[in-house]
Amino acid sequence: MQFEVWAPQAERVTLHCEGATRALARDPDRTGWWTGEAEAADGARYGFALDDGPVLPDPRSRRQPDGPDGPSAVVDHGRYTWRARWRGRRLPGAVLYELHVGTYTPEGTLDAAAARLEHLVELGVTHVELMPLCPFPGRHGWGYEGVSLWAVHEPYGGPEALKRFVDRAHELGLGVVLDVVHNHLGPSGNHLPAFGPYFTDTHHTPWGAAVNLDAPGSDEVRAFLVGSALAWLRDYRIDGLRLDAVHALHDTRAYPYLEELSAAVDALAEDLGRPLSLIAESDLNDPRYITPRAVHGLGLHAQWNDDFHHALHTALTGESQGYYADFARAPLAALAKTLTGGYFHDGTYSSFRGRHHGRRLDRARVAGHRLLGYSQTHDQVGNRAQGDRLCALLSPGLLACAAALTLTSPFTPMLFMGEEWAAGTPWQFFTDHTDPELAEAVRRGRRREFAAHGWAEEDVPDPQDPATRDRSVLDWSEPEREPHARVLAWYRRLIALRHEQPDLTNPGLADTKVAYDEEARWLAFRRGDVRVALNLGKAPVAVPLGTGRGEVLAAWEPVETPGPNGLLHLPGESCVVLTQA
Known part of the structure; x- marks a missing residue:
């Protein structure tokens, strides 16, 4: 088979494969590339030695069976026989579910997670969003310190297990989104600097030198990242990628890396005949990320919307530290602004940053489904000191309100695993670094x-401490008993309504109408003929919804439709979804 590696600074490159060595030759057509042929079958171990250095794993390794520092292994993707006949699922109308393989089940493997996918079908979600799968040192971790961007963490099951997971998800009608990290690698087990200028001191990030997207040698680095992204979508039949912290991708070139990536992904989608999605994580509140390339945007298909989370979290908990401060001053007003305009900070002053932040989103060009809305994520739970979920902070009624807001909003909803039954297990920050x-x-x-x-x-x-990871594993006996069973039934009902009521998937942000009373702690919004009313206070309230025929579609506590005076009487810490023509 053909072996190749980009090593522009090397004078000699030697392939070490299954105990044999072979000198690679410079590629006359590609500057800095070395190529050569050797006998190798699926599973064959190999690596490259640069000049007189040690044998290192392939930067484009498809498998690291012994971890990031061990030899690479050949992967023959043609060996796997796919079962599912899959045409893909689009993001509009979707409900996502963020899942961490290592804590979704006690086993912490892709095969064990695949065995639990029917739960998600019964819940009504449409896509599973897997947290990062690239190899990292040790067995357990969040995955954001991965290396070998083309490989699958071996303790999760390696490449074949990911294919089995995706195949099973597709058989059940679930799309699969994978979280990928292009803004940094490692630090432990990262051998890329030995091969070439994959990083640059021109820019700096919280993780050190930035990935080289615009300095000398950046053409090949960008091709490396784009190639990795396309490999997940093509070789593993993944349906979309979540791009971690794109605000840390420092790039001054006229043709931005993210625009190049989105164009390549759209071209692959056309070739494959199925939809593919790119979802950004960004704290910049810059609508150019999710504006189509045809109108001078970067062409990403969606982004996480932290502003919605922050407004919802402060309204529910009253917390006001750090970046919550700007939202906590008038949390229901902040919620109303995000529900109708997408961003809260759209050019407004941010006291947390000490400057103005964000830019107004053009609602005529950017549909609501391009923003993901959520009440909990791995970041917002795991980055708390003790990894406490909302259910550790709120009453069941307020949890129901959080679910109602998330699942009836104009955004694409996303849940964090276990949220749907108010999991009693925390989700804490855990690592398994092998470097003391x-x-x-x-x-x-x-x-x-x-x-x-x-x-x-x-x-x-x-x-x-291994116990930190163990505490974070979901307890699958909880959904069968109260109070978890009631919360799970509530989530199932709300997701079913989202699929049943076309007004709830209307992509127009401008079509959402909101009313609220900051002092009385109620908020109501209208999406077509569907009304959603929430009472976040302890005392009952009368919400003016207006007259008209109505039907209660879902209620956390028993309520009657508004009477002749148009008032909806809502118990404390409760919510209702109803129609009102």
Whole structure:
């Protein structure tokens, strides 16, 4: 088979494959590339030695059976026989479910997760969003310190297990989205700097030198990242990618990397005959990310909308620290603004940043489904000191309100695993670094971060303690008993309504009409003939919905439709979805 590697600074490159060595030759047609042929079948171990250096794994390795520092292994993607006949699922009308393979089940493997997918079908979600799967040191971790961007973490089951997972999801009608990290790698196990200028000191990130998207050598680095993205979509039949922290992709070139990536993904979708999606995580509130390329945007298909989360979280919990401060001043007004305009910070002053932030979204060009709405995510739960979920902070009634807002909003809803039954397990920050110095640095850094906010060191879980991961594993006996069963039934009903009521998937943000009373703590909004009313206070309220024939579609507590005076009497900490023609 043909082996190749980009190593522009090397004088010699030697292939080590299954105990044999072979000198590679410079590729006359591609500057900096080395190529050569050797006998190798699926599973064959190999690596490259540059000049007189050690044998290193392939930067484009498809498998790392012994971890990031071990040899690479050949993967023959043609060996797998796909079962599902799959035409794909589009994002409009979707409901996503964020899942971490290592804690979704006690086994922490892709095969074990695949065995639980029928739960998601019964729930009514349409897409599973997998947290990162690239290899990282150790067994357990969040996955955001991965390396080998073309490979699958071996403790999760490796490449074949991911194919079995995707195949099973597609058989059940579920799309699969994969979280990928292009803004940094490692640090542990990252051998890319030995091969070429994959990173640059021109820009800096929280993780050190930035990925090289615009300095000398960046053509090949961009091709490396685009190639990795297309490989997940093509070789594993993934339906979309979630791009981690795109605001950390520093790029000054006239043709932005993200625009190049979106064009390549759209071209692949056309070739494959099925829809493919790119979903950005960004805190910039820049609508250009999700504006089509034809009207001078970057052409990404959607983005996470943290502003909706922050407004909802402050309205429910009253928390006002850090970036919540701007939302906590008038949380229902902030919710109303995000429900109708997408962003809260759309050029307004951000006290957290000490400057104006964001840009107004053009509702005529950007549909609501291009923004993902959620009440919980891995970030918003796991980055709390103790990884406490909303159910540890709120009453069941307020949890029901959070679900109603998320699942009837004009955004594409996303749930975080276990949220649908108010999981009693936390989801904490855990690592399994094999480098003792790095492990200690992470441990100290985590505790130092929260000590600044008044947390005692002993109250912040040790990321390296295996018990921290074990506490974060879902308890699958919970959905069968109260109070979890009632919450799960509520989520199922709301998701079913979203699929049944066309007004709830209307993509027009401008068509959402909101009323609220900050002091009385109620908020109501209208989407076509569907009304949603929430009472976030403890006392009953009378919400003026107006007269008209109506039908209660879902209610957390028993309510009657508005009478002749147009008032809806809503118990404390409860919500209702109804029609009103």
